[in-house]
Amino acid sequence: MLSRNQTPGVASNQQCDTYAWFSQRAWVEVDLGALSENVKQFKQFLSPSTQLMAVVKADAYGHGAVTVSQTALQAGADWLGVATVPEGIQLREAGIQAPILILGAAQTPEQIHAIAHWKLQPTLCSPKQAFIFSNILETINYASPIPVHIKLDTGMSRLGTNWQEATEFVQSVYRLPHLTIASIYSHLATADSPDPAIMQEQHQRFETAIAQIKAMGIKIPRLHLANSAATLADRNLHYDMVRVGLGVYGLSPAAHLNHQIRLKPVLQVKARITQIKTIAAGTGVSYGYQFVAPKQMRIAVVGIGYADGVPRNLSNKMQVLLHGQRVPQIGAITMDQLMIDVSTIADIQEGEVVTLLGDQGQEQITADDWAAQLNTISWEILCGFKHRLPRVGVV
Numbered sequence: 001m002l003s004r005n006q007t008p009g010v011a012s013n014q015q016c017d018t019y020a021w022f023s024q025r026a027w028v029e030v031d032l033g034a035l036s037e038n039v040k041q042f043k044q045f046l047s048p049s050t051q052l053m054a055v056v057k058a059d060a061y062g063h064g065a066v067t068v069s070q071t072a073l074q075a076g077a078d079w080l081g082v083a084t085v086p087e088g089i090q091l092r093e094a095g096i097q098a099p100i101l102i103l104g105a106a107q108t109p110e111q112i113h114a115i116a117h118w119k120l121q122p123t124l125c126s127p128k129q130a131f132i133f134s135n136i137l138e139t140i141n142y143a144s145p146i147p148v149h150i151k152l153d154t155g156m157s158r159l160g161t162n163w164q165e166a167t168e169f170v171q172s173v174y175r176l177p178h179l180t181i182a183s184i185y186s187h188l189a190t191a192d193s194p195d196p197a198i199m200q201e202q203h204q205r206f207e208t209a210i211a212q213i214k215a216m217g218i219k220i221p222r223l224h225l226a227n228s229a230a231t232l233a234d235r236n237l238h239y240d241m242v243r244v245g246l247g248v249y250g251l252s253p254a255a256h257l258n259h260q261i262r263l264k265p266v267l268q269v270k271a272r273i274t275q276i277k278t279i280a281a282g283t284g285v286s287y288g289y290q291f292v293a294p295k296q297m298r299i300a301v302v303g304i305g306y307a308d309g310v311p312r313n314l315s316n317k318m319q320v321l322l323h324g325q326r327v328p329q330i331g332a333i334t335m336d337q338l339m340i341d342v343s344t345i346a347d348i349q350e351g352e353v354v355t356l357l358g359d360q361g362q363e364q365i366t367a368d369d370w371a372a373q374l375n376t377i378s379w380e381i382l383c384g385f386k387h388r389l390p391r392v393g394v395v
């Protein structure tokens with residue numbers, strides 16, 4: 001583990017210890033102090049009776065699932081949320097014992113065996129899936145009931161049984177052997193919108209379904225509905241647990257929610273300058289000559305490209321940070337390398353580190369900036385960094 005100010009060349013974290021990370025041309029730095037602080041901020045924002053699930057699917061949104069999960073749990077997260085069975089197994093193999101909910105669907109015999117073996121907790125999306133689960137557990141004579149989480153579709157039109165059929169669904173799960181209901185939940189489609197109308201309609205549907213289930217006399221240990229945006233937007237959506245992904249990684253899900261808590265971005269992307277050269281006016285740069293030098297320029301080659309997750313569509317649009325200043329990227333971003341204009345920076349050396357996402361001095365470039373340039377969302381930017389980039393934990 002490195003401190004932010006340490007000179008590269010000292011240590012590596014557990015997720016990249018097969019690499020001497022300091023000899024890497026490019027890497028993702030994961031600020032575990034910021035991660036801890038973000039988790040604590042959310043815990044303080046919640047009432048003491050509301051649990052916090054850190055959503056660590058997709059390799060913790062590209063940050064490295066094991067280190068992030070360990071850090072988030074230490075900072076006070078109560079649950080972990082993953083998308084797939086292998087993601088859950090990865091955490092169990094790392095020795096993590098906290099409850100893990102699989103937010104995606106699992107239904108093959110192999111997946112169900114693994115869920116039972118690794119003590120993961122599945123989402124059930126339909127009576128049919130519940131029946132398959134119970135049958136497979138019967139065939140392997142599984143002794144204790146598996147905690148399952150019932151997913152209702154209140155308007156996302158993704159996984160889950162329609163909220164109007166909630167009572168039948170819950171009854172069918174309740175009657176099956178080998179399954180015990182651990183929670184009922186739903187997911188919101190528009191929680192990051194400044195207009196709360198659809199979110200509140202989903203909330204109402206959830207409330208109606210829960211009231212009907214309670215009227216049957218079935219005890220439900222836990223209800224949950226909110227992602228990061230809903231957690232920040234409306235305390236009435238917190239129920240017994242909130243499922244926070246983006247916020248844990250220090251980004252706000254929407255500008256109108258920024259004021260609610262102070263978050264710090266966890267991820268930085270850095271790469272080294274591999275060569276510096278002077279080019280004459282009229283010289284083309286990179287494939288297709290999308291950039292032609294308008295005057296004599298000093299340019300630097302940086303060892304990171306689209307195969308590492310820097311979107312090629314940012315070519316000629318993005319900036320990077322060097323010596324605390326913003327400098328423009330020029331020409332097409334290539335698979336492993338990109339070029340920057342360093343004409344305005346004095347005394348630069350090959351081997352120096354450029355920040356693509358992160359901060360230097362007073363300057364900061366965030367995943368939100370890239371997302372805005374690409375007309376996409378910060379979630380996609382974070383998940384886009386490839387495994388060729390080692391994840392380096394800093395404190």
Ligand SMILES: Cc1ncc(COP(=O)(O)O)c(C=O)c1O
Pocket residue numbers: 055103187226227228229243244245246247253
């Ligand atoms: C079911 C579910 N809950 C919670 C989350 C976390 O969402 P966010 O990253 O917006 O907090 C996700 C992420 O997509 C999800 O699919």
